[in-house]
Amino acid sequence: MAQMRLVVVGAGGRMGRALIRAVHDTDGAAVVAAIERSGSEFLGQDAGELAGTGPAGVPITEDALTAFANADGVLDFTAPAASLWYAELAAQARIVHVIGTTGWAEGEDAPLKAAARHARIIKSGNMSLGVNLLAALVRQAAAALDADFDIEVLEMHHKHKVDAPSGTALMLGDAAAEGRGVDLNSHSVRTRDGIMDPRKSGDIGFATLRGGSVIGEHSVIFAGEGERIELTHRAEDRQLFARGAVKAALWGFDRKPGFYSMADVLGLGQSNV
Numbered sequence: 001m002a003q004m005r006l007v008v009v010g011a012g013g014r015m016g017r018a019l020i021r022a023v024h025d026t027d028g029a030a031v032v033a034a035i036e037r038s039g040s041e042f043l044g045q046d047a048g049e050l051a052g053t054g055p056a057g058v059p060i061t062e063d064a065l066t067a068f069a070n071a072d073g074v075l076d077f078t079a080p081a082a083s084l085w086y087a088e089l090a091a092q093a094r095i096v097h098v099i100g101t102t103g104w105a106e107g108e109d110a111p112l113k114a115a116a117r118h119a120r121i122i123k124s125g126n127m128s129l130g131v132n133l134l135a136a137l138v139r140q141a142a143a144a145l146d147a148d149f150d151i152e153v154l155e156m157h158h159k160h161k162v163d164a165p166s167g168t169a170l171m172l173g174d175a176a177a178e179g180r181g182v183d184l185n186s187h188s189v190r191t192r193d194g195i196m197d198p199r200k201s202g203d204i205g206f207a208t209l210r211g212g213s214v215i216g217e218h219s220v221i222f223a224g225e226g227e228r229i230e231l232t233h234r235a236e237d238r239q240l241f242a243r244g245a246v247k248a249a250l251w252g253f254d255r256k257p258g259f260y261s262m263a264d265v266l267g268l269g270q271s272n273v
């Protein structure tokens, strides 16, 4: 392969710009198109200039169909409705689709898995090596500890984030549930307010903090009688996720169509997306 031709969708967003910078810094990949939705203030701007890497000769457009037809892969950190549409287009074009978007509703993986019959889809709520390793450690800890250890997942993000709990928090909750051999849906407690029954043994709780410019912090707490284990990851730079996404795209280039996770890319075995 000469250069993997990549499309960045949501190019004007926080992650969109980080992705353009990450591709710019990667040998063997180039941004050939940058997409925003119709009406966006970014349409017509040069993708490189917007991302701070200098003129790239790639104007931001709304024409995803043409862009996908002339590309090898797409990097997508947008919103679930948009990512579902892009997965259909990626399937038609038979290219790689890296999905970092979070905030998915129950059941929305089904159409993605259908699209993955033709596209190579790599989806993860967190593209960093550290978080994917953390998920493996959480699974291991949950398997080793009995249900007397209460599991709570705590996350904090910047004030602009709209989905909660974060995709990463859900991924870590899933890893904990798997380690325990239970289904997360029937054991998760996502809100607490007012007078309520005491915590049930076996519940997996979630707590969400939002504020300022925090890139992303996650802790999984195993609280037992008289002792507590805390496993924490702190992201210090958004480029971390963007580099992971580019790595995923390059990994996906010569794979068969399928639905993959970042754990597959990183060779970490069992996956939570």
Ligand SMILES: NC(=O)C1=CN([C@@H]2O[C@H](COP(=O)(O)OP(=O)(O)OC[C@H]3O[C@@H](n4cnc5c(N)ncnc54)[C@H](OP(=O)(O)O)[C@@H]3O)[C@@H](O)[C@H]2O)C=CC1
Pocket: 009, 010, 011, 012, 013, 014, 015, 016, 035, 036, 037, 040, 077, 078, 079, 081, 082, 099, 100, 101, 102, 103, 124, 125, 126, 127, 128, 163, 167, 241
């Ligand atoms: N998996 C991971 O490692 C990470 C995942 N994320 C996730 O990525 C997503 C984006 O985060 P962030 O960059 O901070 O958010 P932003 O709001 O900054 O960026 C999202 C961008 O996508 C655009 N967009 C929305 N719908 C469409 C569409 N149909 N076509 C093209 N563009 C569209 C938005 O445009 P507009 O503003 O006009 O709506 C916006 O420019 C979130 O779900 C977040 O949780 C973030 C970091 C890491």
Ligand SMILES: O=C(O)C1=N[C@H](C(=O)O)C[C@H](O)C1
Pocket: 102, 125, 126, 157, 161, 165, 166, 167, 168, 169, 215, 216, 217, 235
């Ligand atoms: O919206 C963000 O910023 C982030 N979203 C992802 C998530 O929902 O877990 C990953 C990262 O923590 C940053």
